[in-house]
Amino acid sequence: MKSVIGLEVHVELKTKSKMFCGCPADYFGKKPNTHTCPVCLGLPGALPVPNKTAIQWCVMLGLALNCKIPLTSKFDRKNYFYPDLPKGYQISQYDEPFCLKGSLKLDNGKVIKIRRVHMEEDTGKLIHATVGNEDVSLIDLNRSGVPLVEIVTEPDFDNSKDVKEYLQKLQQIVRYLAISDADMEKGDMRLEPNISISKDGSLPSYKVEVKNINSFRFAEKAIDYEIKRQLEILKNNETPIQETRGWDEKKQKTVSQRTKEEASDYRYFPEPDIPPIRWTQKQLEGFRKQIPELPHFKVQKYENELKIKVSDAIRVSENIEVAQFFEKTVKIGSKHNVSPQSVANFLLNKGVNTSNITPAELIKTIISTSTYATIDNSKIKKAVEKVLRENPKALNDLRVGKTQTLQFLIGKTMAEIKEKIDTKIIIEEINRQTK
C-alpha cells in the first residue's frame, strides 16, 4: 500500500492590471464590483487583450522550476457554466501551455516532477447571504480576470510532509520572483491535492481531489486524514469512489462535495480572440536573466563558499530581502575580518530588522559588540572574589547545581569591573574559584 499524491497549485499574480483588461488586479478588501469593465464583466462585444507582464512572469516561474518553454503557445477556452464566470468560459491553456516538464528537489533529495505550468484567469466570487428575509447569492466580479498561474505536478508524492515542503519551497520561489505574495490565507495561493492509494505501486483507478485547503497545516492534516480514510475503505476490500471532497477544519475531516461519475466536458478549443504566442530564444534568455538567484542555490553557496552551517544557510535565505542583506553585509564584513558565520549569527539571533539598518551599520555593530576591553587578569580575579564573597547564597546555589545563578554572578562581576569583557573569561574565573 502506497499513497499516490499529485498537486494542482494556483498562484494569483500581483500584476498591476488584470489578465485580459486594464482593471486593477488588486481586489482584496475592495468594494464589490468596482474593479470591473466590459471585458471582465463579460459584456457583449468585449474582447480580451493578454497582459504581457503576467505571461512573462508565468514563463519566469516555469524557468525557475526547470521547465522547458515551447517556442509557441496559445490560449484556449474552457467552456462551462457557473454564475461567477461571466463569459461562460474561462480563458486558460489546454494542450500548449507556456511551460512543460519541470522539477523541484526536496531536501531529502527526492525530485518532484512538474507536468506543466500554465496561465489562466480567476473567476468572480459568489457570496451567499441573507438580505431582508431572502436567501440570496451575490456576485463580486472584482476578482474576475485576475491572472492565475497553475502549477501541476506528476503524482510523485507519497506523504504529507513532502507535500508541505514542496509547497513551502514553491511559495519561497514565487516570493523570490516577486510575482505573488503567495499568501494561502488570502487565497493568493490555492492547493488542490489529488490523493489515492496504490496496492501494487501502479496508478490507482480512482482519485480524490480535496479542496478548501487554505494553509500548509490544513494541507498536511487533510492529506493524512484522506490517506487514513481511503486505507480503511481498501482494508474492507472496497475501492474509494472518485470524487471531490472539502477539508472541514471544524470537524477535522474531509467531506464529500461532488462525485465525478462522468468527467466534465469543457469543450476546449483555441481562443480565437488571442493570436498564438511565439517566443524567440533571445526573449527567453532575457526572461532567464531576470530570475534572481534562487534559494537552493543560495543555500549551497552559503554552505560551500561562505562556510556557514546548513541550518543557518537555509534560514538566512528564507526570504530574498534578508538573503540580499546578508550577502551585502558579508561582503563588507570581509574587509573588517567579520566572518560570514558571525554575520549569520547576528542576523538570526539578535532580531535585526533589515529595513532599519544598513549592512555597513550592522558590521559596525557586530565589531563593537565583539571587541572586548583587555583587562588585567588580577583585576578579574579580585572582582570575582568580591562577588562570591558578597553573595554566599548564590555561591551555594551554584555549588548545588543551580546553573541559572551563573548569569547573576556574571552580571555582578561585570558591574564590578565596569567595562565590557568577554563573558567566557568571567565564567572561567568563576569555575576556577568555585572548584
Add this chain to the structure above:
Amino acid sequence: MNYSAYSIHKLREGLKKKDFPSEDIVKDCLDRIKISKLNAFITICETEAIKKAKEADKKIKDGVDLPLLGIPISAKDIYLTRNIRTTAASRVLNRYIPQYSATVIERLEKAGAIIIGKTNCDAWAHGSSGENSDYGPTENPYLKGYVPGGSSSGSAVSVAANMCLVSMGTDTGGSIRLPASFCNVVGLKPTYGRVSRYGVISMASSLDSIGHFTKNVDDSALVLSITAGKDKNDATTPEIEVDNYKNYLTKDIKEVKIGLPREYFSDGLDKRVKEKIENEVKILEAKGARIEQISLPNTEYGITCYYIVQPAEVSSNLARYDGLRYGNDRAHFGNEAKRRIMLGSYVLSSGYYDAYYKKAMQVRTLIKKDFDEAFKKVDVIIAPVSPTLPWKIGEKTQDPLSMYLSDIYTVNVNLAGIPGLSVPIGLIEGLPVGLQILGPHFSEGKLFQVGKAIERPKI
C-alpha cells in the same frame, strides 16, 4: 430634395460650400425611414441625430473639416452604441442599453458621422436572408416580397433605399457581400483583423470581419480609411500600416492579373448570373486587364468546414447571454441560435473534437493555401457572390440546409481571412446582381482599384 441619393463626396462638397445643412440631410433620411415599409431599422435615433446634425452645422460654420462631418450613417444592431439600445435582433437583448461604444463607432463619430439608427439583421447575425430577425424580416427594396440577403439585411437596405450614406455591417460568412449583391450597393469585407471587432457582438470570432455598405467604391475606400487600423482593445488587429486607399481609386487596371476560379463557375451557378459576370470580365479585358483561369481545388469543402468552425465559436460566444447580469434569459433564443449552439457544442465535445473541429481546422489551412497559391499567379480573383438571385421571403425558412448553401461562394473568403469587395453589375428581372473581387491579405486598395473599373457611374 433627395440628398441621400448622393455620395459622401458630393454631400461633403455641398456641406462645405454651405449649399445645404446637415440637418436637412438627416431629416431627409429620417423621413424616408419613417415612411418605409421595408423594416430596415430596429431603433431610430431621431432626436439625437437631429441634435448632432445641428452641432455638425455649427462646426461646419466654424470651419471644422472632418471626412464624415454631418453625414448620416447607420449600424447593424450588433454594434454596441453607448446609450442606444442594441438588440442583436434577438429578444434576449430586447432592452439592452450598452455602457460603451464599439471602437469603430467611436472612430466614425470622431470623423463627424451621425448615427441615425440601428439596422435590422438576422438575430446574432445568423442567417443569409434577414428572416431570422426577432423583429421581422427586412424586404428587398427592388422587388416586393423578396429577401435583401443577410445577415446584414437592414444595413444593405438602408443604403440602397437612401436612408443613410453608409451602414456598418459584419461579414462572418458573406453577411456583407451577399446583401450588397442583392441590394445593388457596394459591400466591403475587409481582411480579418484590418478593422477592430471590439464592441461588436461576436458571432464567430475567428471569422468575423467588420465592414460596410456604401453607394459607391470611392465612399467605401473613404470609410475604410477611417475604420481600419490597430486597436489596443482587439488583440487580433496587427500593427500593419493602413494603406492610402485614395491612391488606388485613380489607377487604371492595365496589366492587372485577374483570376477566374473554375470551381466558382460550375453547374450550381445561375446561368444568367454567370453570363453577366462573364460580360464584366470581357469589359475588364478590354480595359487592359489580363484574365486567367485558375483553380481553388479545396473549394467544395468550404461550406462543411465553415459549418463546423462557425457554430463551435457561436456556441461559446453565446454562453455569456445567461440573463444573470443583463438581458433576458435563454428561453428567448430563437431556433437558429439554438441550432448553432447545439451543433457547436456537439463538434467540440470530447470524442468528437478530433473528428470534426480538428479536421475542420486542417481543411481551413488547405483552403488558405489554395488562395495563397492562386495569389502567386494573379493579383485579384473575380467570383460570383451568390449562386442564385434573391429569393422570395419564406422560400427557404423551412430548409436551413438550403439557406446555408447560399453562402457557398462567400464562406471560404472568411476561412482564409482575405478581403472581398462586392460590386453591383446590374439587374436581372428586376433583381440586383453583384460580383465579388477577392485579393490577398491587406490588399483592399487593389480591390477598390478593380472595383472602380467595374462600377457604372450611378451618382
